[in-house]
Each structure stands twice: as structure tokens, then as C-alpha cells.
Amino acid sequence: MRIFLVLGLLLGAICAHAQLGILRGTVSSSDTKDLLIGVNVIAKNGSGVTTDIDGRFEFSLSPGTHTITFRYIGFENLEKTYEIKAGEATEVKVMLTPSVSQLEMVVISAGRYEQRLEELTVSMEVIKPYLIENRNNTNISQVLDQTPGVILVDGEPQIRGGSGYSFGAGSRVQVLLDDIPMLSGDIGRPNWGYLPTENVEQIEVIKGASSVLYGSAALSGVINLRTAYPRDEPITKVSIFKGVYSAPRTSPDLYWRDPDYRHELGVYHPVQNMVAAPMQGGANFFHSRKVGQLDVTFGANLFSDMGFTGPEIPDKFDENGRPLVWDSIEESGDTLFRRPAQMSENRARGNLNLRYRFKNIEGLSVGVNSNAMYSLSSFALLWLDADTGLYRPRTRGITTTEQLNFNIDPYVEYIGKKGRNHKLKTRYFHLDNENTNNQSNYSRTYFAEYTVSQDFSHYGIEGLNITAGGMTTYTDAWSNLYVANERGDGENFAHNSALFMQIDKRLFHRLTLSGGVRYEWFRINNDFREAPIFRAGANYRVLDGTFVRASIGQGIRFPTIGERFIVTAVGGQNIFPNPNLQSERSYNAEFGVKQGFEVGGFRGFVDAAVFYQEFDNFIEFTFGTWGVPDPLGPGLNIQQLNEILGFRSVNTGPALVRGLDFSVMGQGKIGGVELNLLLGYTYVQPLVLDPENVYIVSDLETAMGDNYPIVPENPADQVGLQPVFAPITYQNTSSFGDGNLLKYRVEHMAKLDVEATYKGFSLGTSVRMMTPIRNIDRAFIVLDTDLFLPSGVTQWMEDNQNPIYVMDLRASVKVSKRSKVALIVNNLYNTEYAIRPLSIESPRLTMLQYSLEI
Structure with a gap:
């Protein structure tokens, strides 16, 4: 039965x-x-x-x-x-039908799932690829220079003043390529030339602590470059360009007209019999298409830049009149010379993205993204002097790098029918830097992350989304730079793992609440650290198109291998290790308003925010006397002093950065004219909270107390050097102690980019205003003497206290339905300026670009 x-x-x-x-x-x-x-x-x-x-x-x-x-x-x-x-x-x-009530932008970075820009609980800027293509930006850093709230100091990103300058070590801004970290595993530095400018869907910039979702380096924000997937129709884009640098305003700095260097550059002006002005040029290629169930995207870039900073001053000339620079002394006692090095960059880069969409298993796709680059480039830390050497490096102050990078990123993604999405992303990142000056470094980074997100509207709970996951990354690094580890062999490893979760809930169709937690484990060699971090935020739609938001979040950054174990010299400046460097933490709070607008067919957002970020155990690159001369005698001569003077990463105590941020983003048509607009102003007040705090007691002070007589050639120099030996505090390491300003910060910046297109003709301009950096390392002022480091930076900072204005101009015309020609002039008025004193920026660069889209 x-x-x-x-x-x-x-x-x-x-x-x-x-x-x-x-x-x-x-x-x-x-x-x-x-x-x-x-x-x-x-x-x-x-x-x-x-x-x-x-x-x-x-x-x-x-x-x-x-x-x-x-x-x-x-x-x-x-x-x-x-x-x-x-x-x-x-x-x-x-x-x-696409929404037209306001400028709809879909972003992923803020919550790891798709969200409307206006509904976020954090501040974000979105950069579309037109800005990169039309400005002919040759690397991502150039478009970030035009992004509100962001500035780069010698390639180091600052978001709202949260970072200073650290000689390239330990970024407080996480840089991502398709949601996966791209900072080097050994020193935490971005390589902007490696990121594929030819394959960009959009760039998302989160302003504020983002460690809950993106980990240690996201202390002040995130820059996420998202590459493009193929559309239903194939796309092919090709562009070629050529540019020439103008003569600097200061005529004595026109190094390429110096007859001593004709042999070095090897390019002659046919009339003047002088070396022609340096040039740059290159080409970009992009193709994407669907082949059945397979998505294919391929891009390539070739770039060559002779550079606007000239060769080193020679030590002598050979029998043919060619300049030579002293290099080293062999064991036999013979002196070796080399040709003068010059700032330049040459690279070849390619990227290939593949994705296969299964027919028999709906929602399942697998793929692999890859990128590779070979480059040869040179870098100088300091100019020669501020008189006739602004566009010349210090002799033996250039580092030349031959670099081979590549990453391979296999991934699996499953989009479930009930709103549950699974992603497994992995990466192998290979970095080889063959550097001069015994500074070569190699690292291999392995990364894996699994995330799952659930949209609960499929279960009758409208507006609820939960994202959770875990990640792990492991880096092996080898370098003669990092020999201050326990074994003294330059071999180190770093291991970072984390679990995270974020919950977003929309209530009453107006209020969005967000909260997240992350637990981090971090290890370098035998040192293990861990920490939990939290964030919370809310967004309320007051009226249609009016959104008010508030958020608070914690951040943490673990010191990198380089910051703890580096031993080297850059540009004549010694860099010392700090194996006991502690992690820095922060919390970030902001309140903001976003207002949508529409004028005819032109629509966009106006955004305003006030922010506050407080740090503990803040890490700063600090000048002082590190180590003890060997032998340690009753006196200290100049050679011994040079051996122990230099920079070191130290914990400086509490600090805060507060200010306000304003931006306008818009696009559309007014009449028959298509307009794109990006406008922003940022004010930051970066403060040290305890300026009398003694950061650290130097080894020399511990060993000798006050008994460290110096024997300079000029007794007057001894008086000027006394601050170098004082207890290491903010006051005696800062060139400008008034107001307790953090070093290397730009306090005011305003940016504008506007482009108008009408019947195939386009005209655009970019304008940047920034106030000069007022506070740098005091050592550069103290050592600005003929005896030590005569750079002229003291007089330069006194003479250049007014705001800096830089303007770019571009114009293009369509020569056919699918091709156009553009004239692009960067630094139109040939402004002579330095964002970081001691490093001059580019003079005017005029480029001609031809683009073809098929």
C-alpha cells in the first residue's frame, strides 16, 4: 500500500x-x-x-x-x-533602454559587484577611454594627473594628500588591473608604463580608505583599470604618433645644443649643425572580436622617448672628443669609464585576453588575461642644479633599468540563475629589473582570490547584496638591495592572506546601507602580523538626482620588503634599512553630496565631499644619521659623514589629512555639439599631530652622545650641519615647520578637461593648477652647499612660491569616416615647474597623431 x-x-x-x-x-x-x-x-x-x-x-x-x-x-x-x-x-x-535621467555610470570597484555611481557610499571618479585616446596619454599616470583629487609625485600616486614621497617604496594607493593588485611584490611600487593604455574599458578611482575589500596598500584609495570585453561587432583600432620637445624657457638648460654631446645623441639639425631637439613616438594597436563562444581581445604598444633630461656631466673626453664618466675601479687598480647616461624610455608591450563561454553550462566562463612588456629606461632622482642644470642629472645619479615583466591571469566565473555569482581569479606576476648601480631586483608573485556575491532579490528580499571571499598572495624576491634581512643574503618572501565580507542593503527605495569587515594575515620572512579592519557607509536619495552619503572606514598597510631591508644609494643619497618598521593604520571618514543634472542633452553629476583621515604609526621617508662609521674614532671626517647620512623609513607617530573635494562630470549634446567635461578642485590640510615626537634615536647618537666633532674644510659648514645630529623629530627634519604640514604634499589643486566635437572636428583642453610643495626634507636645504649637495633647491623654493598653471591643447579632424588626425600640445605655454623640488617636469611637447578605427 x-x-x-x-x-x-x-x-x-x-x-x-x-x-x-x-x-x-x-x-x-x-x-x-x-x-x-x-x-x-x-x-x-x-x-x-x-x-x-x-x-x-x-x-x-x-x-x-x-x-x-x-x-x-x-x-x-x-x-x-x-x-x-x-x-x-x-x-x-x-x-x-539606457537610462537618460542622468549620467548613468556602472562601477564595480566600490563593492565588487555592479552598482550605480550615484548610489555608492564612497567617493569615486570614473575615467573613460576617450580621455586617454584623445590626449594621446602614453601611460596611465598621465590621465591620472587630470583626475580630480589625484596627483603623482615622481610616479607615486597621492589621493587627497594621503601619501608623501618615499623614493618609490610602499604605495598607500592600491593599483589594480581587472581587480587584481599590480604593485610590485617586493617594494609596493606601480609601473605605469606596464598598464595597457590601448585596452581600457574605464578607470575607477576610489578616494578614501578601501582596505576592507582591497587589503594592505589601499590605505588612501584604489585605482582600478578595467580592460574591455568584445562587443557583438569586431573592433580594430590603430594609432601612430610622433612628438618633439620644445626648448626650455631657461636657455642655458638647452643641453641638446651643447656641441660636447652631439656624439651622444647622434641626431643633427641640417642647418644649424646642432643636435636636434629630442623626440618621442610610438604606436598602439587594439582588436577585439567574438569567435563563436570565444572572446578575443589583443593589444600592443611600441613607445620610444629620447627624454628631456640630458646626459651626465662628463669626467673627461676620449681621444675622439667623446665624453666619458668614471664608472668603477677594478681589482687591478685600473679605472673604468663609460658613456654618459641620459634619461630616456623605450618599451614594447603586448596583451592578450581570452574568454570562453560554455554553451552547455549556462553562466559558466573561463579565461586568461595576459600582459607582457620589455623596456629600457633611465631614472634620475635629482637635478644637477637650479641654475643651468635643471634638465641635467647629477653625474652618477642616473639608474638605468632593463626590465622584463609579464603576468598571466587564469580565471573562472559562474553567473548563477538565482543571482549568485562566483569568481576565482589568479595571477602569476614575473618582474625582472636589471639595474645599474648594483640595484637589480627580481620577484615572482602568486595571487589567488575567490569571491561570491548574492543578489537576494531572487529570494524576495529586494535590495540586499552580500559579497564575501578570501585571497592569498605570495612573493619571492631576490636582490642585492635587500640584504639587511636576518640572513643578509637578499632573499626574502612576503605572504599575505585575508578573509572579507561586505553587505549592502537598499531600504525604502531611497536608503542604501553598506558594511564590511576584513581580517588580514601578513608575513615577511619570520615576522608575522595580523589585524581586523571594518567599514560602514550610507547613501540616501533625498530627491530624484540628489544623493547624500557618509562613510567611515579603517585602513592598514604592512611595510614592504624594500622598506624594511633595502641598502643602496640613489642619486648620491644613501638609503638605509629599518627591519623593525611597524605597520601603519588609519581611519577615514567623509560626508558627501552628489547632484545629477541635465541641460538639454547634456547630463552629469556635481559632487562635493569633506573628508578626514587620521593615521597612527605613520611611515615617512626620513633623513638622518643611520649607522656608525667604522672605525669609530674621536673625530668624524667628511667621508665618514657621507657614509652614514641618508634616508630611512621610520614610524613618525600620529598624523591627519583633512579637506574638501569638489568635482563635475558630464557628457552629452548641446545643440549639435557633443561635449565631455571633467572638472575638480581639492584642498587638503596634511598635518603632523605631534611635531616634537622623537621618531628614533640614531645609532651615532647612541654610540657617541654629543661627542661627534666634524672636520669640514670650511668651519662655517659645521654649524649648518648641527641639525643633522639633533634628535630626529618632525621639526628638525622639515624644511618648513610652520603649520606642522606633512612633507611633499600639494595643498590646493584644480583640474579641468573639456572637449567639444562638431561635425568631425574636435577641440579640447586640459588645465591643471596646483600650489607648490612647501615642505620637503630639511636635509636638502642644509646640504645645499658646495661641500655636500649643491642643488640650488633653497633658492628655487624661494623663487617659486606662486601657484603653478599648466595647460594642454588638442584638436582633431576626421579625414574619413573611420580615421582622424590630431595635433596635441602638452604644456602649451612651456611652463617651467617642478611638482617635487629637485625634479623638473617636461617642457612643451608637440605631437601629431593619426588614428584609424575599423
């Missing part, structure tokens, strides 16, 4: 299932006709699915009339009614 009952129940269930109907189809954009991935398809009874990677959906419904809602970020919601018949499949094709 029981058997018949069970059979009856099974038969009833089968019959009931057989009575269901099926609704299936595709969802695409009415504008581009591209199929849309991840569209929520929901019935009134709460059941529903998400479109897969091919834009398809399918689910079962009971017979009858059903109202289905199609919902996707950046598009208008759509409701459609369908008649479902038992045992039959209903095929539909749905077109969603």
Missing part, C-alpha cells in the same frame, strides 16, 4: 511539473544591440533568474498570465506581460 502511495505522489509531482511552461529568451541594449550579462528577470511571485554570459535566460512558470520585470543597472526597468502555456516554451527577445 505504501508503495502505491509513494508512486502516486511521484506521479503527481511529475504531472504537476509537466503542466509548467517555460519562458526563455535574450536581453540586449536597444542602443548598442549588445547582449547584456546579469540582467535580473523576476516574476511577480518572486521567482526569477539572471541572464547568463550570452545574455540568455530561462525559467519555469505556472500556466497563465505573468508580469515579468527586467532590471539592469544603467537601464530603465521594463515590465512585460506574457501568456505562459502548459508544456510549451515561450521565446522572447527583450530590448532595454
Whole structure:
């Protein structure tokens, strides 16, 4: 009897299932006709699915009339009614219309799932690829220079003044390529030339502590470059460009007209019989297409820049009149000379992204992204002097790097029908830097991260999204630079793991709440550290197009291998290790308002925010006397002094950065003119909270007390050097102690980029205003003498106290339906300026660009 009952129940269930109907189809954009991935398809009874990677959906419904809602970020919601018949499949094709009520932008970085820009609880800027292409930016740092709230000091990113200058070590801004960290594993430095400018979907810049989702280096923010996937139609883009530097305003600095260097550059002006002005040029290529279920994206870049900073001053000339620089002394006693080095850059880069979308397993895709670059470049830390040597490096102050980088990023992604998405991302990052001056370094970084996100609207809980995951990264590093470790062999490893979770909930269709937690484990060699961090935020839609937000978040940054174990000299300046360097922590709070606007067909956002970030155990690169001369005698001569003077990363105690941020972003048409606008102003007040705090007692002070007589050639120099030996505090290591300003900060900056296009003709301009850095290391002022480091920086800072204005101009014209020619002039007025004193910026650069899109 029981058997018949069970059979009856099974038969009833089968019959009931057989009575269901099926609704299936595709969802695409009415504008581009591209199929849309991840569209929520929901019935009134709460059941529903998400479109897969091919834009398809399918689910079962009971017979009858059903109202289905199609919902996707950046598009208008759509409701459609369908008649479902038992045992039959209903095929539909749905077109969603992009939202036009305001400038809809979809971002991922803030919560690791797609969100509308205006609904975020943090400040974010979004940079579209048109700005990179039309400005002919040859690396990502150049477009970041035009981003509100961001400035780069010798390639080191600062967001809202949260970072200073640390000779390239230990970034407080996490740099990502497709959500995966791209900072070097040994020293935490970004390589902007490595990132693929030719393959950019958009760049997302989070301003404020973001360690909960992105870990240690995201203490002050995140820069995430997202590469593009193929559209339904193939795209091919090619551009070539050539540019020439103008003569600097200071005519004595025009090094390329110096006849002593004709042989070095080897390019002659046909009339003047002088070396021609240095040039740069290159080419970009990009192609993407769908081949059945396979998505293919390929990009390449060639770039050559002779540089605007000339060769080193020679020590002598050979019998043919060619300049030579002293290099080293062999064991035999013979002196070796080399040709003078010059600032330049040459690179070849390629990237290939592949993604396969499974037909038989809906929503499943696997892929691999890859990027590789070979480059040969030179870098100088200090100019020769501020009189006639602004565009010359100090002799033996250039480091030349032959670099081979590549990364391979396999990944798996599954978009579930019930709003649950799984991602497994991995990376192998290979970095080889063959440097002169015994500074070569090699590292291998292995990365893996799994995340799962759940949209609970499929379960009847509207507006709830939970993202959780874990990551691990491991770096092996080898270098003669990092010999201050326990074994003294230059071999080190770093291991970082974390678990994280973030919850976002929308309430009453107006309020969005967000909260997250992360637990970090970090280890360098035998030193193990761990820490929890938290964040929370809210966004409230006051009116249509008006959004108010507030957030608070913690940040943490563990010191890198380089900061703890480096031993080297750069530009004549010694760099000392600090194996006992402690982690720095911060918390960040902000309150902001975002207002959407629309004027005719032109729409966008106005955003204003006030922010406050407080640090503990703040790490600063600090000048002092480190180590003890050998032998330690009753006196200290100049040679011994030079051996122990230099920079070292130290914990300086508490600090804070507060200020305000304002930006406007817009695009659209007014009349027949298409406009793009990006405008911003940022004010920061970066403060040391305890200026009398003694950071550290130097080894020399411990060993000798006050008994360290110096024997300079000029007794007057001894008086000037006394601050070098005082206890190491903010006051005696800062060139400008008034106001307790942190070093190497730009307090005011304003930026504008506007472009207008009409009937194939385009005209655009970029303008940047910044106030000069007022506070640098006092050592550069103290040592600005003929005896030590005669740089002229003291007089330069006195003479250049007014705001800096730099303007770029660009114009292009379409010569056919698919090609255009552009003239681009950077630094139009040939402004002579330095963001970081002791390092001059580029004079005017005039470029001609030809672009073709097929």
C-alpha cells in the first residue's frame, strides 16, 4: 500500500511539473544591440533568474498570465506581460533602454559587484577611454594627473594628500588591473608604463580608505583599470604618433645644443649643425572580436622617448672628443669609464585576453588575461642644479633599468540563475629589473582570490547584496638591495592572506546601507602580523538626482620588503634599512553630496565631499644619521659623514589629512555639439599631530652622545650641519615647520578637461593648477652647499612660491569616416615647474597623431 502511495505522489509531482511552461529568451541594449550579462528577470511571485554570459535566460512558470520585470543597472526597468502555456516554451527577445535621467555610470570597484555611481557610499571618479585616446596619454599616470583629487609625485600616486614621497617604496594607493593588485611584490611600487593604455574599458578611482575589500596598500584609495570585453561587432583600432620637445624657457638648460654631446645623441639639425631637439613616438594597436563562444581581445604598444633630461656631466673626453664618466675601479687598480647616461624610455608591450563561454553550462566562463612588456629606461632622482642644470642629472645619479615583466591571469566565473555569482581569479606576476648601480631586483608573485556575491532579490528580499571571499598572495624576491634581512643574503618572501565580507542593503527605495569587515594575515620572512579592519557607509536619495552619503572606514598597510631591508644609494643619497618598521593604520571618514543634472542633452553629476583621515604609526621617508662609521674614532671626517647620512623609513607617530573635494562630470549634446567635461578642485590640510615626537634615536647618537666633532674644510659648514645630529623629530627634519604640514604634499589643486566635437572636428583642453610643495626634507636645504649637495633647491623654493598653471591643447579632424588626425600640445605655454623640488617636469611637447578605427 505504501508503495502505491509513494508512486502516486511521484506521479503527481511529475504531472504537476509537466503542466509548467517555460519562458526563455535574450536581453540586449536597444542602443548598442549588445547582449547584456546579469540582467535580473523576476516574476511577480518572486521567482526569477539572471541572464547568463550570452545574455540568455530561462525559467519555469505556472500556466497563465505573468508580469515579468527586467532590471539592469544603467537601464530603465521594463515590465512585460506574457501568456505562459502548459508544456510549451515561450521565446522572447527583450530590448532595454539606457537610462537618460542622468549620467548613468556602472562601477564595480566600490563593492565588487555592479552598482550605480550615484548610489555608492564612497567617493569615486570614473575615467573613460576617450580621455586617454584623445590626449594621446602614453601611460596611465598621465590621465591620472587630470583626475580630480589625484596627483603623482615622481610616479607615486597621492589621493587627497594621503601619501608623501618615499623614493618609490610602499604605495598607500592600491593599483589594480581587472581587480587584481599590480604593485610590485617586493617594494609596493606601480609601473605605469606596464598598464595597457590601448585596452581600457574605464578607470575607477576610489578616494578614501578601501582596505576592507582591497587589503594592505589601499590605505588612501584604489585605482582600478578595467580592460574591455568584445562587443557583438569586431573592433580594430590603430594609432601612430610622433612628438618633439620644445626648448626650455631657461636657455642655458638647452643641453641638446651643447656641441660636447652631439656624439651622444647622434641626431643633427641640417642647418644649424646642432643636435636636434629630442623626440618621442610610438604606436598602439587594439582588436577585439567574438569567435563563436570565444572572446578575443589583443593589444600592443611600441613607445620610444629620447627624454628631456640630458646626459651626465662628463669626467673627461676620449681621444675622439667623446665624453666619458668614471664608472668603477677594478681589482687591478685600473679605472673604468663609460658613456654618459641620459634619461630616456623605450618599451614594447603586448596583451592578450581570452574568454570562453560554455554553451552547455549556462553562466559558466573561463579565461586568461595576459600582459607582457620589455623596456629600457633611465631614472634620475635629482637635478644637477637650479641654475643651468635643471634638465641635467647629477653625474652618477642616473639608474638605468632593463626590465622584463609579464603576468598571466587564469580565471573562472559562474553567473548563477538565482543571482549568485562566483569568481576565482589568479595571477602569476614575473618582474625582472636589471639595474645599474648594483640595484637589480627580481620577484615572482602568486595571487589567488575567490569571491561570491548574492543578489537576494531572487529570494524576495529586494535590495540586499552580500559579497564575501578570501585571497592569498605570495612573493619571492631576490636582490642585492635587500640584504639587511636576518640572513643578509637578499632573499626574502612576503605572504599575505585575508578573509572579507561586505553587505549592502537598499531600504525604502531611497536608503542604501553598506558594511564590511576584513581580517588580514601578513608575513615577511619570520615576522608575522595580523589585524581586523571594518567599514560602514550610507547613501540616501533625498530627491530624484540628489544623493547624500557618509562613510567611515579603517585602513592598514604592512611595510614592504624594500622598506624594511633595502641598502643602496640613489642619486648620491644613501638609503638605509629599518627591519623593525611597524605597520601603519588609519581611519577615514567623509560626508558627501552628489547632484545629477541635465541641460538639454547634456547630463552629469556635481559632487562635493569633506573628508578626514587620521593615521597612527605613520611611515615617512626620513633623513638622518643611520649607522656608525667604522672605525669609530674621536673625530668624524667628511667621508665618514657621507657614509652614514641618508634616508630611512621610520614610524613618525600620529598624523591627519583633512579637506574638501569638489568635482563635475558630464557628457552629452548641446545643440549639435557633443561635449565631455571633467572638472575638480581639492584642498587638503596634511598635518603632523605631534611635531616634537622623537621618531628614533640614531645609532651615532647612541654610540657617541654629543661627542661627534666634524672636520669640514670650511668651519662655517659645521654649524649648518648641527641639525643633522639633533634628535630626529618632525621639526628638525622639515624644511618648513610652520603649520606642522606633512612633507611633499600639494595643498590646493584644480583640474579641468573639456572637449567639444562638431561635425568631425574636435577641440579640447586640459588645465591643471596646483600650489607648490612647501615642505620637503630639511636635509636638502642644509646640504645645499658646495661641500655636500649643491642643488640650488633653497633658492628655487624661494623663487617659486606662486601657484603653478599648466595647460594642454588638442584638436582633431576626421579625414574619413573611420580615421582622424590630431595635433596635441602638452604644456602649451612651456611652463617651467617642478611638482617635487629637485625634479623638473617636461617642457612643451608637440605631437601629431593619426588614428584609424575599423
